[in-house]
Amino acid sequence: xxxxxxxxxxxxxxxxxxxxxxxxxxxxxxxxxxxxxxxxxxxxxxxxxxxxxxxxxxxxxxxxxxxxxxxxxxxxxxxxxxxxxxxxxxxxxxxxxxxxxxxxxxxxxxxxxxxxxxxxxxxxxxxxxxxxxxxxxxxxxxxxxxxxxxxxxxxxxxxxxxxxxxxxxxxxxxxxxxxxxxxxxxxxxxxxxxxxxxxxxxxxxxxxxxxxxxxxxxxxxxxxxxxxxxxxxxxxxxxxxxxxxxxxxxxxxxxxxxxxxxxxxxxxxxxxxxxxxxxxxxxxxxxxxxxxxxxxxxxxxxxxxxxxxxxxxxxxxxxxxxxxxxxxxxxxxxxxxxxxxxxxxxxxxxxxxxxxxxxxxxxxxxxxxxxxxxxxxxxxxxxxxxxxxxxxxxxxxxxxx
Numbered sequence: 001x002x003x004x005x006x007x008x009x010x011x012x013x014x015x016x017x018x019x020x021x022x023x024x025x026x027x028x029x030x031x032x033x034x035x036x037x038x039x040x041x042x043x044x045x046x047x048x049x050x051x052x053x054x055x056x057x058x059x060x061x062x063x064x065x066x067x068x069x070x071x072x073x074x075x076x077x078x079x080x081x082x083x084x085x086x087x088x089x090x091x092x093x094x095x096x097x098x099x100x101x102x103x104x105x106x107x108x109x110x111x112x113x114x115x116x117x118x119x120x121x122x123x124x125x126x127x128x129x130x131x132x133x134x135x136x137x138x139x140x141x142x143x144x145x146x147x148x149x150x151x152x153x154x155x156x157x158x159x160x161x162x163x164x165x166x167x168x169x170x171x172x173x174x175x176x177x178x179x180x181x182x183x184x185x186x187x188x189x190x191x192x193x194x195x196x197x198x199x200x201x202x203x204x205x206x207x208x209x210x211x212x213x214x215x216x217x218x219x220x221x222x223x224x225x226x227x228x229x230x231x232x233x234x235x236x237x238x239x240x241x242x243x244x245x246x247x248x249x250x251x252x253x254x255x256x257x258x259x260x261x262x263x264x265x266x267x268x269x270x271x272x273x274x275x276x277x278x279x280x281x282x283x284x285x286x287x288x289x290x291x292x293x294x295x296x297x298x299x300x301x302x303x304x305x306x307x308x309x310x311x312x313x314x315x316x317x318x319x320x321x322x323x324x325x326x327x328x329x330x331x332x333x334x335x336x337x338x339x340x341x342x343x344x345x346x347x348x349x350x351x352x353x354x355x356x357x358x359x360x361x362x363x364x365x366x367x368x369x370x371x372x373x374x375x376x377x378x379x380x381x382x383x384x385x386x387x388x389x390x391x392x393x394x395x396x397x398x399x400x401x
Contacts (some may be wrong), residue, residue: 014048014052014053014054014055014105014106014335014336014337028271028272028364029272029273029274029364030269030272030273030274030309030310030311031309031310031311031312032272032273032274032311032312032346032347032370033311033346033347034273034274034344034345034346034352034354034370035344035345035346035347036342036343036344036354037342037343037344037345038251038252038342038343039341039342039343039354040065040069040251040254040255040256040341040342041065041068041069042061042064042065042068042256042339042341042356043061043064043065043068043074043075043076044076045356045357045358045360045361045366045367045368046061046079046358047136047137047358047359047360048079048137048358048359049136049137049138049360050136050137050138050139050140051083051105051137051138051139052104052105052106052139052143053079053080053083053105053107053137053139054336054337054338054358055106055107055108055109055111055112055228055260055337056079056082056083056086056107056111056112057079057337057358058109058258058259058260058337058338058339058358059082059109059111059112059113059258059337059384060077060078060079060082060112061339061356061358062109062112062256062257062258062339062384063077063112063116063200063202064076064077065256065339065341066202066255066256066386067200067201067202069254069255069256070201070202072200072201075123075200076123076124076125077121077122077123077124078121078122078123078124078126078127078128078129079124079129080127080128080129080130080137080177081115081121081122081127081129081180081193082111082112082115082116082121083105083129083177084129084173084177084180085115085118085119086107086111086114086115087146087169087173088166088169088170088173090103090107090230091103091146091150091166091169092166093230094150094154095150095153095154095161095165098154099150099151099154101230102227102228102230103146103147103150103230104143104147104227104228105139105143106227106228106334107228107230108209108224108226108228108229108231108233108260108334108337108382109209109258109260109337109382109384110209110229110231110233110384111231111233113204113207114231114233116197116202116204117197117204119193119194120192120193120194120195120196120197120198121193121196121197121200122180122181122184122193122196123186123196125186126181126184126186127177127178127180127181128178129176129177129178130177130178131174131175131176131177131178132175132176141176142172142176142177145172145176146169146172146173149168149169149172150169153165180193181193184196206386206387206388207384207385207386207387208236208384208385208386208387208390208398208400209233209234209235209236209382209383209384210235210236210237210238210243210246210382210383210384210385210390211224211235211236211237211238211243211381211382211383212237212238212239212240212242212243212320212323212380213237213323213324213327214320214321214324215324215328216237217237218237218238218239218397219236219237219238219397219398219399220236220237221234221235221236221237222234222235222237223235224334224381224382226333226334226381227334228334229334235382236398238394238397238398239320240318240320240323240377240380242391242394243380243383244373244376244377245391245394246383246385246389246390246391246394247259247340247353247376247383247385248343249389249390249391250340250385250386250389250390251340251341251342251343251353252343253388253389255385255386255388255389256339256340256341256385257339257340257383257384257385257389258337258338258339258340258383258384258385259337259338259339259340259353259355259371259376259380259383260334260336260337260338260380260381260382260383260384261335261336261338261371261376261379261380261381262331262332262333262334262335262336262379262381263275263335263336263379264333264335265277265375265379267309267375268375270357270359270363270369271363271364272364273363273364273365273368273369273370274352274369274370274371274372275369275370275371275372275375275379276309276313276315276372276374276375277315277316277318277372277374277375277378277379278309278313278314278315278316279313279314279315279316280316311346311347312346312347312348312350315372315374315375316374316378317374318374318377318378322378323377323378326378326379327381332378332379332381333381334381338355338356338357338358339355339356340353340354340355340356340371340383341354341355341356341368342354344370346370350372350373351372351373352370352371352372352373353370353371353373353376354368354369354370355368355369355370355371356368357369387400387401
């Protein structure tokens with residue numbers, strides 16, 4: 001199987017596989033030459049390192065950039081404060097549901113506005129979330145301890161759940177991520193987490209999550225059926241070409257976009273800085289000794305050979321039906337959250353989205369990479385954007401003001 005379960009995907013895709021600072025920067029571009037057409041102002045690339053918190057890094061970067069777009073200061077906001085609050089509420093729901101839901105590090109971009117609206121936000125300098133002897137985020141032990149604790153609680157060894165389990169859970173988070181200050185001073189002003197979030201000038205109700213699948217009606221909302229959508233958050237459903245039009249319009253108007261997608265395809269080349277969906281190699285087109293070599297390759301070798309490209313290539317033509325089938329057969333899964341911040345072209349004029357990642361900068365484009373339009377159409381799970389960036393005709397179909 002291409003993938004086994006969502007929890008494993010979170011552990012392998014959302015967690016940076018390139019987080020080790022000892023890795024030398026790779027300057028190979030895989031034969032691509034990209035020209036930026038439009039790039040939005042964006043804050044610095046961060047590093048989620050060995051934590052399954054891509055959703056929070058993407059959503060936090062997005063809100064930092066929205067503050068920039070509105071003329072605000074460049075900020076570095078705490079991801080781990082949001083992560084902590086989600087752990088607590090996720091645990092509450094996990095216990096209430098007798099453990100019959102996913103409890104893992106993963107989440108969705110909707111978790112970020114959820115926390116901002118209910119609990120607030122903190123600067124990174126106030127809450128770094130590194131209280132366990134590491135310089136970068138490494139959550140393997142934390143995640144295992146939290147899950148083990150909750151699984152012990154739901155077994156009800158005392159025949160009923162105690163009144164103190166949540167205090168114990170929060171104590172674990174205090175030990176690893178740090179206690180949350182009731183008040184703090186930042187740039188000479190005293191805040192609570194709630195008042196600090198309110199001071200940032202963003203209204204989280206001004207944003208919308210968008211997806212594109214045929215197993216639900218278009219222009220209505222539904223909870224995307226992925227394990228990390230523990231909030232059962234609602235997404236507006238539109239045809240894939242309209243989802244793409246929303247992104248194109250957003251970038252053109254200067255609005256960033258959060259992008260959740262499958263990044264485990266063979267054409268996703270993070271180190272070389274691109275993601276493409278090349279047409280499969282057809283062995284019937286091979287002749288003579290070339291065909292002989294092809295049929296002797298293992299399935300894995302043939303798959304790798306398909307993606308052994310050197311620069312722009314012919315890509316698949318994505319249809320709505322193809323996109324749906326890949327999701328239904330779990331060939332497209334909710335792997336990773338990122339942020340689209342620009343548009344670019346390659347040396348042949350093909351169009352790409354410039355994407356900001358959270359896997360540090362040890363890569364050819366210093367933490368950014370380029371995603372082809374076919375890859376976007378095929379492998380996008382959902383996007384998140386300011387409602388003002390949605391084209392008027394699509395907004396009307398969705399009933400948005």
